[in-house]
Amino acid sequence: MNPAEVMEFFIDHSRCIGCRACMQACEECDTHRGVSMIHLETIMRADSVQTAPQICMHCEDPICAQVCPADAIKKTPDGIVQSSLKPRCIGCSNCVLACPFGVPKYKAEINQMMKCDMCYDRTSIGKRPMCATVCPSGALAFTTRDNIERTRQGVAIRDWQFGGETVRTKVNVLVPRGVENINVTIEQIGVTRTDEYDVAVLLQGD
């Protein structure tokens, strides 16, 4: 396929409005009907209305697969990190603990890990993933890199630094121009407070 026609996944957190259409639509997907594989994080609702959708980022060298003692997590040749294989998964939750994005979830009722496979049943036949199709805000988009570069002000990146760990993902996030990778330091993790969106502060004026 012409690289210009390759469809990729892009997340723009600044666009997310927290409507949960992605979660509601995800559980309508045929391979896992009734279970949503996408998470929507509500970040400090007391302080802000910011929300953040989290699909599987589909790492080039997936940590979930690295730490799996049963070799139950496979990557397809086109780079999709699949949900755990039922005959192999032992429900140990190593992947749940290891994933830097908090994506895999252990489902006790089936004693198995399940996660987003980027709607492989849809994308493999030319359809867009359910979440990126319905997303009303364009926070989730499944399109060509060319189209994103033409229509968005942000820049798409896929390199992450988690402490000493470097991760490259198949899924892109849109960040302001000039940012080249996302460096998540230990200090950033944990509870922070902000008054940036405090209406009482805004009302005090300049």
Added chain:
Amino acid sequence: MAKLPITIPELVAEFGPTLNRIPATGWNADVEPDRLVKTHCCFCGQQCGIQLKVKDNRVIGFEPWEDFPFNQGRLCPKGVKRYMQDEHPDRLKAPLMRKAGAGFVSVSWEEALDKVAGEIKRIQQTYGNDAFALVGGASLTNEKAYLMGKFARVAVRTANIDYNGRLCMVSAAAASKKIFGIDRSANPWSDIPLAQAILVAGANIAECAPITTEYLWQARENGARLIVMDPRMTPIARNADLYIPVRSGGDIGVFNGMLHVMIERGWINREFIDQHTTGWKQVEEVVRRYTPDYASKIAGVPASMIVKAAEIWGPARSSFLLHARGIEHHSKGVENCLAAINLVVATGRIGREGCGYAMITGQGNGQGGREQGQKCDQLPGAREIENPEHRKYIAEVWGVPEESIPHKGLSMVPIFEAIHEGKIKGLMAISCNPMVSLPNNAYVREAYEKLEFFCQVDFFLSESARYADVVLAGSLMEEDEGTTTNVEGRVIHHQKVIDPPGDARADWTILCDLAARLGAGDKFHYSSPKDIFEELRVASKGGVSDYYGITWDRIDREKGVFWPCPSADHPGTLRLYEGNKFNHADGKAHFQPVEWRPAAEETDSEYPIILTTGRVVSHYLSGTQTRRIGALVDQYPQPLCEIHPVLAGKLGIAEGDFVKVESRRGAVIVRASVVKTIRPDTVFVPYHWPLDRAANNMTVRAIDPVSNIPEYKICAVRVSKVEAPHDAIAELAMEAGGVR
């Protein structure tokens, strides 16, 4: 006697709301649908395209419809889960009759319709024709809305018909008509991303019109600057270039203050004003007083915000105003809209690509539902009921003497006042749930209890239908066929997806059968909704909202047609006012000077806090449909009171505490959600719930003198921490009005 036949918990046990959580064919993936039907979502004025999966006359799921131009496959959670209202355990499948002490019993259609027609006749013979009132809804198709208007004037022959769009769109409608002569958004949504400056006034777009978000964000990618006015920092306000946390009811301060600064800085288009408008001098005179300091006191925000708004809006080359219920739901709702639209006219930025304004219609057919003649003051084609020419034309279409058409009747709130006064004795309603949606709920309940006869057409037993003597089992959108007109003025086609279940019937057949029993059968001979549309086309011909050139075939072929479309070879009107041609007799836009005035009920020492009400993303209107869909209820199961930590601290309230929110008219007990994203002088409670969780227990029965819209967005309350309630209503499921 329109009283509850049995207790509320007993009614809830039998008729719900209960939650549908599992698709008709289960969660299995191996069920191949028989058909995929391209139709539209029914849950707001945007009317997104959607495909419903059908198996054995059951809706079993959905698939995005990516080719439909408005939403291109996008859907909000309501659209995604809409199919769960089908195959629902609460669905009414036969007519019901009230039996005191026993609840409701199923009866035959013959018995039910005879009873309704008999009561209409009895009441009208005893008390006069206007003693029987009709109430319609803006979720009805154009065909049904048209039929309701005709049914009232030709079959029932009452002046008193109105509809729940009166609670939604009428302020915007009246303002647009005053200034431009047409009640429709001036521009298609495709103009939004082309604007350099966007002003969103009183519209929680992320939750109430989610699909519009992409249009806004795309505008910003193109370099637009976004201003959002709202007492709450909504999800779109978070990323706006300028967020103005305006005090509810203070909007005119911002609008007039902006215009004041724009005049001072020379950011108005004097050439356009001279050539294409009237009334500018009066506007200039009024806004002279609105210095940023003066305006800021009215708006309740720093003066610098008003100046900055003018600096964004004033010099922009292109601009788009979007307004919704936040400025419209006021006893000065029309004036709020006028002041906002004055900002558009003063710059001359209208009638071109990327230049104009739109009102964000809230209900499914909010636009079309108000054009076809179910308003108390209108005839089809947005014609005026007191205009002799208009009456004459419609009388000819209907084949009745002009003098037989009743004159202007009462609007929604005055209908309920007339019930209280004993002037209206009988009521038939469809597609509305005033027991949740009208202000001052206790007053509404008392009105129902005073009726001699009440009939509701419904698919679920809504909170209002519980008071009915007869409930006629009607149809969901997907069980009938027809057109609606979306937020842009685009007329679209809802396909019939399945047949109504059991003995439930398509609404239009119910009205036609009743008309026959009232002796007007010859005027209601239709074999399908398409027949009704064909008559509607003729009835609208030459009117402001002219559908004459629109056919169902054209709609399907062109993916919607924009009115006015006066002839078959007319392409439809994507954008109004091109070439600065406005719809008044003089061809000009008419500025309207607006002076701020207080709300009907401002705060005082006894009730010191402002209450404002609104929606959440997973529910639609009075919740009759969405409070029955498990996934949507899980997302937002019960109303919360949003309160700023500063105010919560003063009142000793912490996150999750039970609070009593109380006005002079009533109260709710709900949990507190302590958030910094709301003004510290204001609390917010969403209105989708009934009984002791109904935000409209508190709201004030005050209406705009022109539009008659109620003042949902401001009343005075006090808030206090209370113990968890354990009464019978509190113990109900949350979707039924309980609290946890």
